[in-house]
Amino acid sequence: MMVRGIRGATTVENNSAEAIIEASQEMLQQLVSDNDVNPENISQIWFTVTQDLNAAFPARSLRNFRDFQYVPVMCATEINVPESLEKCIRVMVSYNTTKKQKDIRHVYLRDAVKLRPDLSLTKEGGSR
Template identity: 40%
Template sequence: MVRAIRGAIQVDANDRDSIIAGTTELVNAIMGRNELTTDDVISVLFTATPDLTAEFPALAARKLGFHEVPLICCTEIDVPGALPRVVRLMAHVETDRPRSEMQHVYLRGAVALRQDIAQ
């Protein structure tokens, strides 16, 4: 079965190290909490708020071994008053686990985005 997993993290600053570190933390948390390997991942869509321009979040996934997984980065909609410095992702994975067991991960300040499903 194919499942989608959502996640987000608020990073400290618009610099390469902050974006890579935050995205790495988010990807590792999603992979760990859902007991996944890169072989389970079909694709990952990353978005970043318009204030994050120093690096592509997908680079963090490549550094973690996502060499054969299609990745893409986009800019999040610039909504007035939205939480700043947020990297979001939606991963499509192959798993036998039911949808109700998928662990969506919201870290740091991004917990405020989805308090209903944040782990």
């Protein structure tokens, strides 16, 4: 087994706790499903948000996932790069797996598909 990083990103339309938690949960559900993630094999989860999001910690979304209560999680603010994607939530899951890097399914939802269009495709070749 080896530690692999699984990336994800999504956006919200407004800076509200409900929007941040909902979008974070949607992104994590997709990431967990696409990669058959078992929380027991997660080393840590890091969330970042752009500086225009401060209504809630995206880590709160983990409370809605079974068996995730012991997963170490942190939140931070992204650097403020001019003209970068606004209202964006990113995640990095450090996961112990036997999968090869090329087999990891990164998740980019909503406007965040602009960040990595090359990784924003399903296995069938269509967009998410």
